[in-house]
Amino acid sequence: MTTKFTKDHEYIRLEGNTGTVGITSYAQEQLGDIVFVELPAVGHKFKQGDEAAVVESVKAASEIYAPVSGTVLAVNEALNGDPGLINQDPDGGGWMFTIRLDAPEELEALMDAAAYAQHTA
């Protein structure tokens, strides 16, 4: 299982042709207390870089972009009741949606963990 990262601090954890998308620990820390998450509709198709979700912290609204093109397979309904999951466990219980990749070659342009660590250093 590999995980790739965007410069805008989304992660996508890959399992075959499916990816789980969320925001990184660095991102949640920057945003602060998250109070609302607007998730995409299951079945929605995104192009890479499309606005896919919105995370509202106490201070501001931040757009979350689709790290790859594809179709939304599932969304994390638990975030509707407890958006703070993104702060507590961004890589686990705070995942946002899963997506079936249309164009796996798009992953080439994303960062691996080492490059992302550099990006946020």
Add this chain to the structure above:
Amino acid sequence: MADVPVQDLRITPLTERHQALGGRMVPFGGYAMPVQYPSGIIAEHKWTREHAGLFDVSHMGPSFVSLRDKSGDPEADHQAIAALLEPLVCGDIQGLKPGQIRYTLLLNEAGGTLDDLMVARPRDPDWAGTLYVVVNAGTKDADFVRIAAAASGKATLNRADNCGLLALQGPEAVDVMRGLVPAAADLGFMAYGSFASDFNTLVISRSGYTGEDGFEILVEPDHAAALWDRLLTDERVKPVGLGARDSLRLEAGLPLYGHDLDETVSPIEAGLNFAVSRRRREAGDFPGAARIAREHGGDLRRVRVGIQFDGRLPVREGARLVDDSGCEMGHVTSGGFSPTLSAPIAMGFLPPGDAYEGARVTAIVRDKPIEGTVVKLPFVPHRYFRKPS
């Protein structure tokens, strides 16, 4: 989501303390200021409502305006300095009692608001002929020019914004103050004085911007960090950033200049009628008095309201407020998530006929309608100190 560069911003005597505490520094009013510490805005907000929050508000504009030629008669000297400031504001400055603070507004000729500020009269008769004036960070340079010009050689304005200005806010603030400067703990609400302390002279007022009891403390720059450290040794006190300062003042229904107040908004539109002195209104002797008299008489286009929204989506500044047919009625001037109510709250402007308590209103957020209800301000009751009579 990139970090905003904070070089080229002004610092306060406490900037190093914020960095050492892990404060996230952001630009605000030309200064690098902590928006939050690692505990986060909601925890800091709740701590202030339950215990005592310590805020660095040194970015603001404290100053002293002093009569150049004093007569030596304290009352005459106060009247003389008040007469120099009154033409700029709508408040009763002459009527301030020794040691009293008053909230007032600096107005333009159209009756719009250039700033909101605190003006105070010293308690000590030796200081008569001086006013302690505290203005907002983003407007202070223009305000000071305006006030100095009005003083026109008869008074001098001394900026004190190189000093530390600390706010200690919350129900336990008074007990903390009793251990630091016991005499200051006996101040009434909206009163102030100068006090000798371990940190040289402190100018302490019983006032704040959270809706809680509390104090604002002006301290010389060289003593500011030591005072900050001392206050934080008290386990009832935790540092609180500007993020929670904003959510606390929003819950308290207090307007923020540049958002809920600006050069187009009059004190009456903003619901700040208490800040327009009756004597001044009847005399009509301040900028924009004709408009304010008209609006006071009921000829009013818009008023500031509080709105609590259904659901959990925050409705923020700039969101349009529309009627059933989608026509714009007004807009949100500040809004966010209330940690106390666990609900989105906002302030904004509506036509008076739509601004009654219980009125349903629709905001548009990302093209979606969000329903809410007009509610009475403040959202969370004030708990200011009232001296038992």
